[in-house]
Amino acid sequence: MFGFSTYEYDDDGFRTCGVTSLRIHESAEDMVKLYGLTAIVALLVGGIFAIFVALTRWELVGLLSPSDFYRYLSVHAWYLLIFWMVFMEIAILYVGGSFVLGRRLALQWLSKVAYAVMVVGALVITYGTWTQEVPNQAPLLTSYAPLPSPASFYLGVDLFLLGALVAAVPFLATVWREKREHPSKTLPLVTFGAFVTSIVAAEAIVGGLITYVPTLFWRIGWIAHIDAAWYRQMYWIIGHGSQQINLLAMITVWYFMTHVVGGAEVASEKVSRFAFVLYLFFINMGAAHHLMSDPAVGLGWRLWNTSYAAYGAVVASMIHAFAIPAGLEAGRRRKGKGGGLFGWLWSAPWKDPGFSATILSIILFGFLGGITGVMMGQMQLNMTWHNTLAVPGHFHATVATGTTLAFMGLGYYVIRLVFGREWVGGVLATVQPYIYGGAMGIVALMMMYLGVLFGVPRRHPTVMNIPGTEFSFEPAAPFFAVFGVTAVLAILGGALFVAIAVGSLLVGGEFTGDARIAALRAAADGGERGARTSSEPRSDGGEQADTPHHQSMRGTFVFTLVFLATFVVLWALNWLLLSQVWQVGP
């Protein structure tokens, strides 16, 4: 498809990937290209809108008028959080399903239909948002009823959600065919991760349709009344649910990329699978954290939803966050690429943007996004974060930094392994993840400071001092300056990724394999159980002295301790800040 590819298929439509040894079928590969490229276009559009949003919030520049700000912010949010992420996630399902299982994509025609519906939905959303006029409001991400948005916006959302739901069916059908042919074979971990992702996604999308279909009916007058509290509760099934999809897809990419590029193995299949199952049961409770300061829900509701059960998902995330570095450490030590405490890390391919983007994603997501998410999802601490710029700060650490980096890393390898093109840009490709990740990490941090330390509100084109009070936002100005400069840098880093991706497709040379990865593979073949992500039959012959968990993982253990210490310090600090919010007494 598109004629960009340099690969050829055999008579059955298969080819064998020289790097991953996966048997890849044309039907799946075509769809991965289609969805992947569309995702990158969405990233480009959303990134252009980021310029306007960031330069408005940076008061010194104050680019947009208040009436334009919300329109631009809406487009920014939908193109990045929804279109960039979801198109990429469908591609990831097909990689995790068809590619890893070595099968053709079942019902490929349905995938094409779904794609068309999603694209039409996205365009209708854009149209509705862009042409919105009073009394309609720019929807932002949440389109909170009863504030009205154009009917076309709700229609577009319904179409897009429907398309995304249908796009998962070919993946599920592929897995189903595999299980029917090999009932007793367990799914490879990456496929299993993709499978759990698809279930969580289906729940979220059905929740989204239950929210947005009645909202459309209300907007066009078929339903007289829409309950604001009902809307908010229902909306967050998709609003938060889509973040769960992002999280699971990202983790699946972490496993895939550290294995393919870094030579990681899975430290313990059972533990990793268990963590995916934990998500299945507990991650939905996370949606409640959006309503911690909502007057419509009762105390009991809040207490239950922030109870220990909610931490089931947190535990799962922590298991993955340490299983993956542990797998990298064990895998590299076994291939003779470790030594000392962190030798396995220093010797890693840091110049490879696929690798560095993945590792930066793990670190920045964990330290900046993960810890803050658990804190602000907690009832008491939520009060200091709620509706301040710290909230976008948190999710720019998770989705905009963590998930986006992981998807960029995967994107680099889609260019090589699916399109067969070498990256253009040389050293620029090497530094791109560092520029984007480094700058975006600081942007997120600044937004969090501005929100928690100064109470700067989110979703507001200007920072107004409160008339009649002595309260002034003046001291926040230096933080805004750092925010503005790093935001521009982050946008440049994102643009660089798009430029490298498009440039590689248009003028990149043929990708002929990578000596470093071939060497990894050769080292791995020296008496090993075979790549866990491949479709080869397993040969689990009991415990061998050579299995990953016979390797030292002390480097990862040190990281775990550092992470937990950071967690404790930040937690304590936030409680201290909370205790100082109200002056008690006269």
Ligand code: HEM
């Ligand atoms: C290129 C760098 C980016 C910059 C400089 C940036 C900047 C911003 C800023 C300043 C806001 C507005 C905060 C407010 O006033 O409430 C915002 C909102 C938002 N951004 Fe970004 N952003 C970037 C990338 C991303 C990415 C990659 C995603 C998603 C994957 C994303 C998703 C969102 C969402 C969902 C909102 C909230 C909209 C709402 O409140 O409804 N952004 N961004």
Ligand SMILES: [Cu+2]
């Ligand atoms: Cu959430």
